[in-house]
């Protein structure tokens with residue numbers, strides 16, 4: 661039986677237990693980390709997850725959720741009517757969809773071009789708000805992977821830094837897929853070092869590092885993550901698209 665078939669109470673119990681387990685691991689890893697005094701925010705990545713699981717996780721006390729697809733994310737925000745939830749945009753974002761983000765998502769993790777920065781800025785300015793963003797870095801130089809080349813990041817920070825309605829708060833990373841989570845560690849440490857040198861180079865504070873997923877969030881917290889993006893470990897395997905059933 662998949663967890664989707666479980667009665668509500670069992671779903672609730674399972675998800676609450678998952679949340680407690682992940683929170684404990686974050687606490688322990690934080691104590692063993694490069695900077696034990698900082699705060700780490702757990703972002704539950706709920707892409708392709710049904711609303712009842714999201715509700716169960718929110719009922720257990722989780723208030724930060726991440727979505728990867730614009731339309732699916734907006735539909736869920738509307739359907740859940742949970743004003744306490746802070747939504748994060750964690751997927752790759754095309755500039756022609758950027759206008760849907762400001763006002764709905766508290767933090768964009770995936771800024772990777774000046775064009776996208778301009779589009780987000782334009783909408784944030786129209787709404788009279790400031791949109792917090794992180795720059796996604798392609799640290800491994802993987803071809804066809806989202807994220808900006810590390811060499812270009814200083815330029816993007818300067819350009820976006822000049823936009824009054826954007827607030828660049830740090831960096832985000834997706835390390836290459838690996839079966840051993842220890843293989844992610846050098847990338848996590850690398851992102852922290854890149855952040856430190858960018859702060860020196862640009863004179864801007866970049867307090868946030870978004871790194872670590874279900875399989876490697878322990879290593880990420882040990883290496884300095886301030887935001888971890890955990891999906892399946894909290895919500896179970898992704899059953900697929902839940903609202904209109906089409907591919908997003």
Ligand SMILES: *Cc1c(COP(=O)(O)O)cnc(C)c1O
Nearest residue numbers: 705728750873874889890891892
């Ligand atoms: C899907 C996804 C996650 C969560 O992945 P899990 O392995 O389910 O924890 C985190 N970050 C991004 C950008 C994702 O697309």
